[in-house]
Amino acid sequence: MHATCVIYNPAAGRGRAERLLNALPPSLASGVELRPTTTEGHAVELARRACDDGFAKVVAAGGDGTVHEVANGVLQSGRRDVVFGTWPIGSANDFAFTLGLDVWWKIREQNPPLDVLEIDVGRVTAPGRERFFVDSVGIGFNGMVTIESRKTKWLAGLPLYAWAFLKAMVRHFATPPMTVRFDGHEITGPTLALSILNAQREGNFPLRPNASLTDGQFDYMHAKGLTRLHLVRYLPAMVRGKLPEGHPRLALGRASRIEVQREAPLCVHADGEFVCVPEEGVKGITIEVLPQRLKVEVYRPALYGGLQ
């Protein structure tokens, strides 16, 4: 049997995935078994099966959606020794950015060496559902941005999410009251969005550029009673990863357990995949860190986007 199982989404990157995998450099292609997904959600099952089959390494080849599903499969398998790899061939590769793997992928022909790091993982629970995540969770406005990004097929990467952000701002801007408990500290008030980052980027925006994957904590951005004007004003800062510290309506902080309650049903994504949409009526959700729970491949020269 091969040592590595590569689970890939043929639909990722607007259909580019198949072409890229057919042109793998020999250093990556040898010792690898490719297993394609056939439908949404399939990668979870394929990853679980790859772990049961005894592969030492399981790679998610696709965008953040594929990363999310493969990571969930590996974590559900209970095997702690499996190394999780990411080949960023999707249209959003936020997790790969933090691991330095988007840089590595560009120079893959040179076969640069990768290291293994044990990173924190997040777990989202709500009544009747449980999900792991590796990159980020977005609640409220960010969930609506994800809905809008799914409707746009003609853009990718940052332009896609900037466009979806503007559409969500016109169609779904709302700041209903929300109660959020960050570890022992509870706040109730108008909330536009809550971003909870294990890695550094959400929807291509480097919202928390100093987030660590190994500190046992999430870095969050709590957008409270902002106006549309605030959003427009802070969009360039979000794109550059330079949100203001100490803003009364935009709190930045760290926590290892976050509980959210809202009267209006929640829209929540985890790594860009929906945990719940408003129609499902979910009003409460808990997000917690599982410290150093997953072994992942990283490219050290560009780890944390090469910034730290």
Ligand SMILES: Nc1ncnc2c1ncn2[C@@H]1O[C@H](COP(=O)(O)OP(=O)(O)OP(=O)(O)O)[C@@H](O)[C@H]1O
């Ligand atoms: N064979 C398939 N056919 C259609 N959809 C699939 C298939 N396999 C996976 N998917 C779904 O495609 C979605 C996007 O996958 P992924 O994130 O890997 O690609 P992407 O090009 O980066 O997309 P996105 O624009 O969402 O970031 C996921 O929700 C995933 O469940």
